Structures are given as C-alpha cells and as structure tokens.
Amino acid sequence: MKIKAIHLTFLLLLTTLTIFGQPKIIGEWYTPVRNKFLKIIIKNDSIILTKQKFDLSEKSNYPYEGLFKIETKLFDNNTFSYVVSETKFVDKSDLHGDKSEVTGKQISYKILTFKSDSINKKLAMAIYSLDSNFTSKDIAEQFLNEVQTNFIGIGLYDNLGVEMETKKKNINLMQLNDVKKYLQEIILFDNANRDKIQKKYKLNYVYKESIIREILSKIGYNSFYNGRDLEVIFEKYSTDSEIKKLLNQISKSNE
Known part of the structure; x- marks a missing residue:
C-alpha cells in the first residue's frame, strides 16, 4: 500500500510540474499597440485576434481582427504551430466575373506559431504569423517544420502578467x-x-x-x-x- 501511495504521489507531483512548468497556451494573451492591446484568444479549436482596452475590467466592443479555425497542431518542445483556416465572404463577381452570384466564401490557410518561455512563464507570437497564405491545408502542413526554425517573436502577456505590469x-x-x-x-x-x-x-x-x-x-x-x-x-x-x-x-x- 505504501508503494502505491508513493507512486500516486509521484504521479501527482509530475502532473503538477507539467502543468506549472510552462505557461498554458490556451487562454487570453495581450500585447500593447499604441493605446490598446492586441488580444489573442487561443482555444482548443480556434484562435481569435481582436482589440482590448488597457483596463481589462472595461468591456471592449472591438470587432475581430481575425477568426481562425484550427485545422492542424504541431507541438515541438516549447514551440506551438497551428495550421488555421480563415473564411471570408467575398464578391464572387470579383473572382469569376459572374455578377449573378453576389457573395461567396473564400477559405485561406495560415500558420500561426507561438513559443513559450517556461522559465519566465511567457509566450511569444511569430512576427510572420499573418503573412503565410496557402490555398489548402495540405500545402500549409508542408511548411510547418520550416517556420519553426526561424522564429522572431512578439512578446505576449497573460492576465496575471498584465496585472503585474500595471503595478x-x-x-x-x-x-x-x-x-x-x-x-x-x-x-x-x-x-x-x-x-x-x-x-x-x-x-x-x-x-x-x-x-x-x-x-x-x-x-x-x-x-x-x-x-x-x-x-x-x-x-x-x-x-x-x-x-x-x-x-x-x-x-x-x-x-
């Protein structure tokens, strides 16, 4: 019984270290831009870019800067890369010259990359994240490993980081x-x-x-x-x- 208890304690300790040893990537992250935050919301199935006032207690009604559906995930050590899809409604006459169809959907794919700093419990977003543009998920996936090798990051704060900074x-x-x-x-x-x-x-x-x-x-x-x-x-x-x-x-x- 003692051996089982020790083993269970070890597993609980290992789980705790895994959870707290590096920042959670799922959640809300912020980086300041002029007079407000660029807010990045990372969920299990999507990533949202929007704006937020510096005072997080104030409700912000900014429109989405980007709404991305997660298609593929690649986690390598402390780097997190996502193939995401973005759906936009477009004027089909611009695409095909067919004015009988006023609107349609256009789906594009990007790679959004983040890197965690487990020591300082921080997260950074790759500067080139919004520049990638692929016509299919399969093509985007071919570039996943490539984007991880040349990382230039934008520092992000979580809610606790914002609170500490304001002090x-x-x-x-x-x-x-x-x-x-x-x-x-x-x-x-x-x-x-x-x-x-x-x-x-x-x-x-x-x-x-x-x-x-x-x-x-x-x-x-x-x-x-x-x-x-x-x-x-x-x-x-x-x-x-x-x-x-x-x-x-x-x-x-x-x-």
Missing part, C-alpha cells in the same frame, strides 16, 4: 537619467538586431512597439501607456543635448 511605475515619473537609459537601450537593441528583420511583415509595427515597451518595462516602468504620454516625456527633456543626440540617432537608424 510598475508610471512613465510620467520618468526622470532625465531614466529617459537617457531608455533611449540608450533602444539604440543597443537596434544595433544588435538591425539585420534580423529584412522583410516587411504585417505585424512589423506590433513587433517594434512590443520591443520598445519591453525595454521600458525592464527599467521598471509600466509599459502599458498611451502613445502620447511618452511623447510628452520626450518634449519635457527636449532641450537636453544628450537627449537630442540620442533621439537623432534613433531617427537616423529608422530611415
């Missing part, structure tokens, strides 16, 4: 030295990753914003700010010669 200092409290440090970190990142993204992706703007906000978070500030708030900080210290130099350097690197 950090407000950017309105930023002093001159912190602003300098923030800009210097952006320049360091740009220099190290300049050649990383050579292609224009649909999610490029989301990736860039997630990076500059992540840098702000690392120096202790709440990264869920309205876009204008940061501009006000820069204007406040715009007469400082070093700030001018740093902003000019960032501007040139983005040309």
Whole structure:
C-alpha cells in the first residue's frame, strides 16, 4: 500500500510540474499597440485576434481582427504551430466575373506559431504569423517544420502578467537619467538586431512597439501607456543635448 501511495504521489507531483512548468497556451494573451492591446484568444479549436482596452475590467466592443479555425497542431518542445483556416465572404463577381452570384466564401490557410518561455512563464507570437497564405491545408502542413526554425517573436502577456505590469511605475515619473537609459537601450537593441528583420511583415509595427515597451518595462516602468504620454516625456527633456543626440540617432537608424 505504501508503494502505491508513493507512486500516486509521484504521479501527482509530475502532473503538477507539467502543468506549472510552462505557461498554458490556451487562454487570453495581450500585447500593447499604441493605446490598446492586441488580444489573442487561443482555444482548443480556434484562435481569435481582436482589440482590448488597457483596463481589462472595461468591456471592449472591438470587432475581430481575425477568426481562425484550427485545422492542424504541431507541438515541438516549447514551440506551438497551428495550421488555421480563415473564411471570408467575398464578391464572387470579383473572382469569376459572374455578377449573378453576389457573395461567396473564400477559405485561406495560415500558420500561426507561438513559443513559450517556461522559465519566465511567457509566450511569444511569430512576427510572420499573418503573412503565410496557402490555398489548402495540405500545402500549409508542408511548411510547418520550416517556420519553426526561424522564429522572431512578439512578446505576449497573460492576465496575471498584465496585472503585474500595471503595478510598475508610471512613465510620467520618468526622470532625465531614466529617459537617457531608455533611449540608450533602444539604440543597443537596434544595433544588435538591425539585420534580423529584412522583410516587411504585417505585424512589423506590433513587433517594434512590443520591443520598445519591453525595454521600458525592464527599467521598471509600466509599459502599458498611451502613445502620447511618452511623447510628452520626450518634449519635457527636449532641450537636453544628450537627449537630442540620442533621439537623432534613433531617427537616423529608422530611415
């Protein structure tokens, strides 16, 4: 009986470690974009993209940015790839020149890829997720392994992560030295990753914003700010010669 009890305890412990050792991918995830979140809802059978106000307690009535049905799943270590289908209603006259049929369905397939960080309990979405476009599920499945080898991720927060982030200092409290440090970190990142993204992706703007906000978070500030708030900080210290130099350097690197 003791052996069975020990075995049962071990199985329960193993199950607990499996559940809590890495972030759950099923659930609601957020990444900040300008004055709101891009919200990604991952279910067992579908993935939904929509928008959400920074205050999660407020009801948001934003339309769906994407509604995808999961067709195929591939889990490899800490990478999760999904072949998904998206159905859109289109004007068939645009497709076939047949004006007698006003609307019809057009189904396309994409590969949405996510990677988990079990140590920091975070999730990232591949920057190229919305760029793939296949005419069939079979063709999409042929590229599943390929997309996993070249991962560039957009950081995502779960509900707990959002709550923890909002407890950090407000950017309105930023002093001159912190602003300098923030800009210097952006320049360091740009220099190290300049050649990383050579292609224009649909999610490029989301990736860039997630990076500059992540840098702000690392120096202790709440990264869920309205876009204008940061501009006000820069204007406040715009007469400082070093700030001018740093902003000019960032501007040139983005040309």
